[in-house]
Amino acid sequence: MTDGFSPAPSRLAAINCTACGSPLPALAGHRARAMVCSYCGAVMDRHDAYRLLTRYRDMQRPEGPFQIGMTGEILGVEQVIVGIVGVTASIEHEDYHWTNYQLYSPTHGYSWMTWFDGHITHSRKTRDMPETGGNFAYKAPLAAAGRQFQMYEQYVARISYLEGELTWVPALGDRTQVIEAIDPPHGYSVVIGENETEFEFGTYLDRRETLAAFGVADEFPRARTVHAIQPFLPGSFHTALSGAGKLFAPVALVLGLTFLVIGTGKKITETVIVDTDAGGSLVFPLTRADRLAELRLTANVVNAWSWYDMELIHEESEETVAEFDKGLEYYEGYDSDGRWTEGSQTATFRFKPPAAGAYRLTITTGDPKSARLPVRVEVRENVMLSRYLFGLSIFFILCWLSLWFRQSRFEARRWGDDGEDDD
């Protein structure tokens, strides 16, 4: 009994270096032009019986997680790594190094995977030329491959390392001018060589998934930078937090404003006690024991203070519910900065009555040195507090804006506008 479909066993072809005799894997297709020996740096012509073209000794392999011969799936296509090219570029007086891995797929041909500062990207040649020509202008729009890109940067890239099978015959130190435009998670590059100009379409790859696809443990340092085509992915929690904040912030704000307007409650009574030395009182009903009542004292104290002792008595039982006191002090004047004031001519007390019913408030001037001034007493009930809803609305607004703020910082880092690299 046989399976309906039985794939052919993979066959690892190999050749011996024509310079040093070391065994080298031959994994690429026929279009690969050069083979660079991993051991002696010999560059051989694959289309001419591996004839020795030149040799680069003592090349230092650039850092990166992949090796020639590794296979994995990228963007749904099974790929094998057949070559490695180290690249160096000087951008704005700073040197950058990255590692390009030449990929080969029997069905999709050749493409590149790039490792740069912990980021992994994939790029392939495209025949989609830019819809408009012209010179590089920072952040200028560039339409190509059905997308609207933004010009990102231009630089001259130089080959600093070679290994394995490659689609052209390279030379160490070869230079190409590169113009990059971005539309995360994609990029578009114009690569201008000595004899030809090529166009490349790039895609940012998920690092964890890509390393896992190639069977590499992710033991490499985390990326310190934001890659040019790295998409902003805030995560489901932060997205939900921001979305909910955006929805609930106006709700809390409107409720808070409503409480502010109608939460002053219902005025029960208002009276002026003229002779607080003799003591005065007022009687008022409170209908709700579960809601806040408010007493407000106002006296026209100016550059003075007055102190009041108060007693709240339940009328029916003649029992004292609470005893409390409060001073009003208010000062004003002029100095070199202009007019100044300090203190307040008003004091507010909020409380919940222990039971509904009529209450009597007695009030007397409590201190012999206190100013003797008439005091207006206002009583309100059903007072509401807007502070919680305003506090909550601020929290919701922060949740909402935090995503925008985080994305702004992310974009600033992408474009190098965050000031971290300023001289």
Next chain:
Amino acid sequence: MTRIVFVVFALATGGATYAGLYGIGGEDAQIAKSIRSGSGGRVGYIGGVK
């Protein structure tokens, strides 16, 4: 995740509305303390006249 966050925010809004409506935490400390401790231990009696 979105559903959980929305439920938490809705509960927080409801809680803040309830606390604002019933003035939770809005009492003057001196009066509240006086009412709680009772003037002359008579606050229990006031509760009894409800």
